[in-house]
Amino acid sequence: MVKWFFFSLLILASFSNSSDAGIDSIANSICRVNNGHGFCTGWCYKEDADHYYIITAGHFTGGLTDDMDIKVNLYHSGEIKTVCAKKVFHIYEEKTVNDLSVVKIKKTDLGDYPKLG
DSSP, rough: OOOHHHHHHHHHHHTSSSTSSSHHHHHHHHHEEESSOOOOEEEEEEOOOSEEEEEOOOHHTTSSSSTTTTTEEETTTEEEEEEEEEEEEEEEEETTEEEEEEEEGGGGGGTTTTOOO
């Protein structure tokens, strides 16, 4: 429990380092991840020149191979944008706090959708 508290603080601190961080930027970073069997929450925590990186639960993507498409649903002003994602990191160990996955989406797949985070 304590580890999750500190992990949450770390995530929130990453938003506070941004000069334009606020409720809107945090809300724009939240998404829904679909593995073909169900849904899980995710949020964009990082970007580079070509991709956004989204954190989600490791147990959710555990059975998927790295080349399987995962769908990400993004929400903005009542609109839903669905894009394909690829798993880039995964760790899950039962009965531990190791339950984390990172997927990436291509910025070009977003078209004119607003910037995440």
